[in-house]
Amino acid sequence: MNGQRDQLMTVSTPDDGLSPATVTDPTVTRCELVADLRYLGYIGGPRSAGSTDTVAKGYERVAECVDKRLPLAELRRDEAAGSPADQERWDRIIKAATTRPRTSDASYEGLVLAVSDARELLRALVSTHPPFVPIARVGQLIAKQINAGTYPPGALLSAAKLAAELGLKVDSVRLALTDLINDGTVEALPHNRVRVPGPHPGNDRPQQLAWLMRELVAAGVYPQETVLPPLKQLARVLVTTQEDLTEALCLLVEDGTLERTPHRRPVVRGTVTAASSATRPLLRPADVAKDVDLSAAGIREAALRAGAWWSTRLTPSSSQHGCCIDHLCAAGHHLAARARCFLSAAGAAEHPDVEQVIARVEATAAAVSHLEFSGLSLWTTACLAAAVRELLGVVEQLEATHANDGHLVLHHPLLSRVWCPPDGDVGSSYRLARQARVPAPSPLSLRSETRSQ
Structure with missing residues (x-):
């Protein structure tokens, strides 16, 4: 033989x-x-x-x-x-x-x-018929690139991406990664994922969450002496797990951003200074992309797309990612204008949480282009999508709540408003007329028309 x-x-x-x-x-x-x-x-x-x-x-x-x-x-x-x-x-x-x-x-x-x-x-x-690269040699090359810093600590290793970079078959790379897992060069994660051992700022989720929380506190989303929302709600806002968020809150308590007392949720310290509205970064206006769909369905579609990219860990092209960010920023500016128009007529005191949601949209939009963690744009875009969806829900709830009370009503499906200013008082009364398939005018355009009259 x-x-x-x-x-x-x-x-x-x-x-x-x-x-x-x-x-x-x-x-x-x-x-x-x-x-x-x-x-x-x-x-x-x-x-x-x-x-x-x-x-x-x-x-x-x-x-x-x-x-x-x-x-x-x-x-x-x-x-x-x-x-x-x-x-x-x-x-x-x-x-x-x-x-x-x-x-x-x-x-x-x-x-x-x-x-x-x-x-x-x-x-x-x-x-395995020649020409064929032995699996042992593939594992040696991947280990060599890890030692050289091509794949830093904490980096996720995708067998498909490695196979494309090396010009090999995916099965060969998977077998090589299995050998590297057995000898401790890389470590296995749930859902068949592999990462390089060791912490890294771009992959340390608690550090990233702590950074974004500091940005939200500095923007005034959570003012001084404010009790933070429940852990489950805050994890939904930051698009993360409760375990990582708990570690991030511990880091914020250690650096003095938060303080914690027994049997209570964390509280923002009174010594933390919030950014003024003059220095707070503004969203890009809606006219940056005139063909952007700012309807409720279009905004939801963009938000769901950004959330799906992050949840499935798919990397879109730079053009697709940029268009999605522009869409979400334009939607945030549009919804913020509608909400503030409502507050100016109905009174901001009746809805104190609306400005907090708007501030979170603005602060998250600024965090998308933050340079400290440039590789986190996909995650911050998902956070922006979550904030825009919440703001859209707030605006729709305001419309539904005050539709029959004579208050200012903004866009609503299958409804168009007829402007009836009795004494030139902008926002004093709207008469709703049910007209299907009739586009509703913008509240800002109605106010400008009233001023011109």
């Missing part, structure tokens, strides 16, 4: 790079392996279930095909000695393909499974 293996293949492995192993195999070609795969495709069909003899004959044909390629499979297993994960894979494939049932236990269902195992063996041989 050893002489046959030496005759089948000779391997020479370069010391560096990802140059494929030079393999000399005069007896087995890739075309022959593909032909065997096609041959197995004709076994196990409906005709094979005709009788016991056809099933037995199918088993014989599968065994003949497997036995013919078994020496090459064992050779590939020996060559994978530098990669425990790859060697374990070959052991599993060979064991499944060489397991033969007893004659009394032979059945059509077993024949279908035997064909499947044999095809898996041949597919593995085709995928």
Whole structure:
């Protein structure tokens, strides 16, 4: 058997790079392996279930095909000695393909499974046919890039991205990552994710949450001596988990931003100074993109898109990401103008939480372009989307609450307002007329028309 293996293949492995192993195999070609795969495709069909003899004959044909390629499979297993994960894979494939049932236990269902195992063996041989980069060498290159700082501590490693960067197959990179997990070079996370061990500012979630909380406190979203919302509500605002948020609040208590007393929620310290409205960053006006859909459905669609990017960890193109940020900022400016128009007519004292929501939208929009954590734009965009959706809900709730009370009413589906100023008092009365498919005028345009009259 050893002489046959030496005759089948000779391997020479370069010391560096990802140059494929030079393999000399005069007896087995890739075309022959593909032909065997096609041959197995004709076994196990409906005709094979005709009788016991056809099933037995199918088993014989599968065994003949497997036995013919078994020496090459064992050779590939020996060559994978530098990669425990790859060697374990070959052991599993060979064991499944060489397991033969007893004659009394032979059945059509077993024949279908035997064909499947044999095809898996041949597919593995085709995928590792030269030129092929050994799994051990792939793992060495990834470890070398980690040590060189190409992938810093805390960085998530995607098998698909690594395969695209290295020009390899995804299965080879996954096996190499399995070896690196076993030797402690990288660590495994839930949902089949892999990361480089060690903390990093761009991946330390509690530090990031603490930074955004400081921005919100400085913007006046949570003024001095204010009790923070419940943990579940605050986690929804910051688009994070309660565990990470708890660690972030501990960091804020340590640096003096918050203070905590037993059996109470954290409170913003009185020594924290909030940013004035003059220095607070403003949202971009709605005319930055004149074709942006500022309807309720369009705003919700943009917010859901940004949230889906973050929840699924998808990376959009820079143009798509920028258009989404512009859409959300324009929507925030539009909704803030509508809400403030309502407050100027109905009285801000009746709705003290509206300005807090507007301030959170403005502060989160400024955090999207913050330079301290430039790699967190996707997360801060999701936070901005959550704030814009909350502001949209506040505006719609104000409209629904005061629609029948004679107060100022803004946009509402299938309703258009008829302006009736009795004494030139802007915002004193609106008469709602139900007219389907009639676009409602902007409240700001109504106020400008009244001034001109």
